[in-house]
Amino acid sequence: MTVNERAALASTLAALREALGDDAVRVGDEIGERSMTDWTRHEPTRPAALLLPRTTEQVARALMICNDARQSIVPQGGMTGLAGGSIPRATDIALSLDRLAGVEEIDSAAATLTVRAGTTLQAAQEAATQAGFELALDLGARGSCQIGGNLATNAGGNRVIQSGTARDQVLGLEVVLANGAVLSSLNKMVKNNTGYDLKHWFIGSEGTLGVITRAVLKLQPQRASRHTALVALSDYDQAVSLLRRLSTRFGNDIGAFEIMWPDFFDFGVKLTGTRSPFAEAHPLYALIEHASFDTDDDGSRFSGVLMEALDEAAIRDAVIAQSVADTRALWAIRECTAEFPVKLDPINFDVSLPIGEIGAFVDRCRAAIDRAWPGNESYFFGHIGDSNLHVTVDGHSVPGVDHHDVYALVYDMLAPLRGSVSAEHGIGSLKREFLPVSRSDEELAVMKAIKHALDPNGILNPGKLF
Amino acid sequence: MTVNERAALASTLAALREALGDDAVRVGDEIGERSMTDWTRHEPTRPAALLLPRTTEQVARALMICNDARQSIVPQGGMTGLAGGSIPRATDIALSLDRLAGVEEIDSAAATLTVRAGTTLQAAQEAATQAGFELALDLGARGSCQIGGNLATNAGGNRVIQSGTARDQVLGLEVVLANGAVLSSLNKMVKNNTGYDLKHWFIGSEGTLGVITRAVLKLQPQRASRHTALVALSDYDQAVSLLRRLSTRFGNDIGAFEIMWPDFFDFGVKLTGTRSPFAEAHPLYALIEHASFDTDDDGSRFSGVLMEALDEAAIRDAVIAQSVADTRALWAIRECTAEFPVKLDPINFDVSLPIGEIGAFVDRCRAAIDRAWPGNESYFFGHIGDSNLHVTVDGHSVPGVDHHDVYALVYDMLAPLRGSVSAEHGIGSLKREFLPVSRSDEELAVMKAIKHALDPNGILNPGKLF
Structure with a gap:
């Protein structure tokens, strides 16, 4: 920071202190670690200052002052993001919404x-x-x-x-x-x-x-009744057919349709120290929740439709949770992802594709990863009803791998399908480079034109998205 | 049109003919009445030309030519709008999407x-x-x-x-x-x-x-079963309570919740030449559709919840359609609005308000209209579940009334509540003047900034919205 920059920052901070009060402007060691990075734990950085406004009016005054001073601002919430969207740079002022709560x-x-x-x-x-x-x-x-x-x-x-x-x-x-x-x-x-x-x-x-x-x-x-089933499937096409069958019969009373490929399912069973509820292994698993508004719904219609699918050989097997403990045990397999950061060196993907294309993409993607890094351990799962596929490659299983090479390989396969490099986590700072995989030059040009129209000085979260 | 303007238009049309082909550019009598106004039948105007592109690329070329020439364009679809959004001015070129179909x-x-x-x-x-x-x-x-x-x-x-x-x-x-x-x-x-x-x-x-x-x-x-009921209510609060009760028990299987005040209901019964299914008159009526995905749904749960409400005196009466003919007869009362343009000189409102505020607004609004125009005939009805209220004042019942005065009276009452002057029909050219009732100066400024960023020459549908 030059002497001039330092003087400009001091003058901005003085104006902010006057507008918001001394206790709403923190610098240096007064800024805790929580404001420095998000749940990716990527490059923790202490911002130039941390603002803690209590009202909308204080937020407005803070932005007016920073805009006049061309001072960049990073809005911060709970810091749980997974794309680096709220990680500050050393020259940014972080604006926390913590006190504007309730x-x-x-x-x-x-x-x-x-x-x-x-x-x-x-x-x-x-x-x-x-x-x-x-x-x-x-x-x-x-x-x-x-x-x-x-x-x-x-x-x-x-x-x-x-x-x-x-x-x-x-x-x-x-x-x-x-x-x-x-x-x-x-x-x-x-x-x-x-x-x-x-x-x-x-x-x-x-x-x-x-x-x-x-x-x-x-x-x-509030929905009055919930029923959970784990279904074993022959292949991805069966999963899509089952999704359509359930959707036709229950509309949006289907509250979850989580697909797990065997690599993920077996790992989940191992991690949770349980046993698979199925006697044999299957090519694909779906964890399904049915939740209805009918207080008298005992789940018999839901299990009836699954039995009908079984009779027609449209699924291979199914278990239906009979108790809260059953339900928890089934969900525990899917929720083993909570252990990923502890047990793995996770290289995570949060992509989306048209529902019908996900199965073939998984097959090709796994083959390409196996070719590039023989012996890798990777896990495929997703919210298929939302067109959302998650892939986690364990960095530990490919010692010395550059995470970036894995990203590049997967996103390169996604590009011709016009898939999304971020289904739900956003772009932030970590996926900026890959945004053109999912967005055309024309789209990016319009986004930038809009950004310029609303924030001509570029003070709002620079270095994110674009 | 000055000589210069005429020459500019001729040159633009020549470029358009070259880009789109002669048959895609019509002028003068080649332009039918359909392109001149919408379903409001407001001020039919022949545009300077009518374009009929067949592809996205032709639309792109047409806009590029018009943008270079600063020539205004009015996009046109089926011309069924109710706010004048597609009515051309004589200097505009209309761009029809008719041929880009399928x-x-x-x-x-x-x-x-x-x-x-x-x-x-x-x-x-x-x-x-x-x-x-x-x-x-x-x-x-x-x-x-x-x-x-x-x-x-x-x-x-x-x-x-x-x-x-x-x-x-x-x-x-x-x-x-x-x-x-x-x-x-x-x-x-x-x-x-x-x-x-x-x-x-x-x-x-x-x-x-x-x-x-x-x-x-x-x-x-596709939903598998539909059941329709007409419910008589004591007052608006009962209507809101019933909506919440049905929503709690059926989620979004409730497919219609249409409220009719007695002025509307009685007029609808008269217009359709039917009889009210109720022996006595009631302060408010709700037409309700339940539509579920359950092929075995015989409507007994739906009627059961209505009976339960009746037992608790939460509604005054209810009839449940037992046949397709019954269902049609009930809907005919609500759909008498199709006759409004024929039977009335309709002064129409399409406003929205938070659901809980609509009842009191109707009472105050009716009182104000009655004070201003004693003897007026007005009809109140709405899609209450969508927060949408329609009001139609019959101009015939207040000879010589200036429609604009009626608009001003109703919108003035809406302004302090921050209600919407257009729930579903849009602003177009006909409600421009009233847009500030529903939008703040800050909102309008941002809308204009975006308009300028995306259409700096202002060629797209000028005179609409703003």
Whole structure:
């Protein structure tokens, strides 16, 4: 940092202290490790300062000051991201939404929840449940991640097949623009065709177009009964047919359709120290949840449709959980991914492809990885109903491998299919280089034009996305 | 038109003829009445020319030529709009999507339909049905309206409570920008977090940001059984409670929840020449459709929940359709609106408000209209589950009334509630003046900044929206 830069920063910080109060501006050792990196643990960096505004107005004043000073800002939520979208650079000022927290209102007639950006997902879920509703958004990081970050990254998670991504839960949004203008579109109406639907511009923009400060979220009724099954399948085509059969018979009462290839399934069984519920090995497994609103639903219709599929040889085998313990045991296999960071050196992929193309892609992808790194241990699984495939290659199994080479190999195979290099985690700083795999030059040009229109000085989260 | 303007237009038309072929460029009497106005029949105007491109590439070339010449363009679909969004001015060139029609692909594994913009909604619906799916979008104009127009206006329609608006049916979009660049984002994936989700910028933008040429739409499984009920209610609060009760018990198997106030209901009964199915008059009526995926659903759960509500005095009365004829008779009352243009001089409102506020708004609104125009005949009804209220004042009942005065009175009452002056029909040219009722200065400024970024010469549908 030059002397001039240092003086400019000091003057910006003085203005920020005056606007927000001394306790809302931290520097140096006052900034904890939590503000330095996300759940990727990638390159922890202490930002030039950390702001902790308490109100939308304070966020607006902070942005106005930084915009005038051409000072870059990194919005930060719960720091649970997996793409580096909230990791600061040393010259950035981090803007934490931690203090802008709390549920403001539940409107039972409209079935909406108005919430501040810094509220954890779990706190919002609990408020919804207490009011007799359900917030459909759910993901593993629920206790730490914040609504603002969930919306800024358009988080996916566990219930997308049933209720869509974070975007689909939003009716209204309040956003502070780079110049400090507050766009307060806290709409509660399902239908509102009065000009451009601004909320969609900011959802999923990873903090590059504005800072989300409040949101109006849709609430759903609570589902009354849940039933879980693990199904053994001959091949991927059977999985797609089963998905369509269940969708036809149950609509979006199908709340999970998780596919596990044998490499993943066997590893999950081993990691959880359980036994496969099947006597023999199978080419593919599907973990399926059925959740209905019918309080008298004993699961017999769900198991009946699976039995019908078995009779028609449309599936190879099925077990249906008969107890909470059964259900937990089945889910434990799928959720062994929580152990991945501990047991593996995970090289993770979060790609998406049209549902019908995923099976062939897995086969070709596995073959290519095996050719390049014989002896590698890799795990294939995914939320197939959402067109989302996860692949984890264990770096330990290919000593000395450059993670980047693995990324390049997989993304190169994805490019001709126009697949997505990020189904649900976003681009952040870690996938920037691969964005052109999924986006055309024309699309990127438009994104940049919009970025320039809304943030002409480029102060919002520079180095992310583009 | 000055001599210079005339020469410029002639040169533009010559370039267009060369690019698209003579048969794709019409002028003067070659332009039929259909291209001159929409279903409002407002100010029919012959445009300077009518273009009929056959391909996305021809649309791109046409826009490039017009952009270079600063020639304004009005995109046109089925001309069924109700806000004047596709009505040309005499100096505009109309760009019809009529020839860019047809379903390109149905992907049964992904449950998607890829369709050209000029395809009628009905043709798209029929293709979906034939493939064993259902396209959730449906509206009265289905036989004439086109997918491109449906998306450009984010059409609502009959199934929003169940499946959302046009926006919610879209996975991918191809759009031609003002400068002729083709944004081909024909994504089929449910999850795709790779930068800004560009489709949302164009859906609902009423042709002011780009011309939609193709779309990938989500398909739904077909529902197996439908049951219809007409319920009599004591007041609006009972309607909201019933909506919540049904939503809790049936989720989005509730496919319609149409509220009719007595003025509307009685008029509907009279117009259809039927009798009310109830022996006495009631303060409010709800027409409700339950549609489930269960082939064995005989409607007993649905009627059981209504009976339970009756036992608890949570509703006043209910009739459940026992036959197709019964169902048609009940819907005929609600659909008497088709006769409005014939029987009335309709002054129409398409507003939205948070669901809990609609009842009180109706009471205050009716009182204000009665005070201003004693003896008026007005009809209140709405898709309450979508937060959408329709009001029709019969101009015949208040001879000499200036429609504009009625608009001003109702919208003035809406402004403090931050209600929407257009729930589903859009702003177009007819509601421009009232856009600030629903949008703040900050929101309008951002909309204009984006408009300028994407269409710096302002050639796309000028005079609409802003």
